[in-house]
């Protein structure tokens with residue numbers, strides 16, 4: 001069974017004005033879809049991996065045959081990262097973290113404003129393309145970090161709770177070179193209920 005594109009949980013214009021409709025449409029129908037198609041194309045050469053979950057594939061890339069490993073790393077990562085990105089955003093979201101995640105964030109980073117500042121700084125510090133993440137370590141503690149390109153926290157033994165795409169394709173139409181403004185507006189669409197669900201369930 002080939003991997004499939006999860007339907008977008010809201011309309012293209014649902015994240016306006018923080019993220020414009022044209023960006024969401026292109027990002028989902030072109031970029032995300034291309035990662036998916038390239039992943040499936042590569043795995044056709046080694047179809048036994050269609051029986052694996054995407055998490056299992058990305059958690060140990062050394063198990064992937066060398067002839068498709070880089071393609072799977074980049075495009076499997078792109079497929080997985082974007083699925084998280086769409087799910088941890090939504091219309092009429094934003095506000096403050098909820099539940100056990102709120103308490104864990106407070107313990108790890110102090111107040112919410114400090115946490116936001118740290119994550120934005122991490123996103124600004126990513127030279128070129130990549131992601132800024134809040135991830136959970138195997139001991140349950142929280143970490144802010146960045147991955148280049150479409151590398152995933154899974155490959156580092158981390159479980160991503162929320163992640164913000166800092167590739168230019170995620171913001172350039174509306175914000176041009178102003179990544180900082182995209183990052184500061186991004187908080188308005190973060191779905192903290194979904195972040196809490198991810199934190200608690202580890203899925």
Ligand code: MN
Nearest residue numbers: 031165167170
């Ligand atoms: Mn992207």
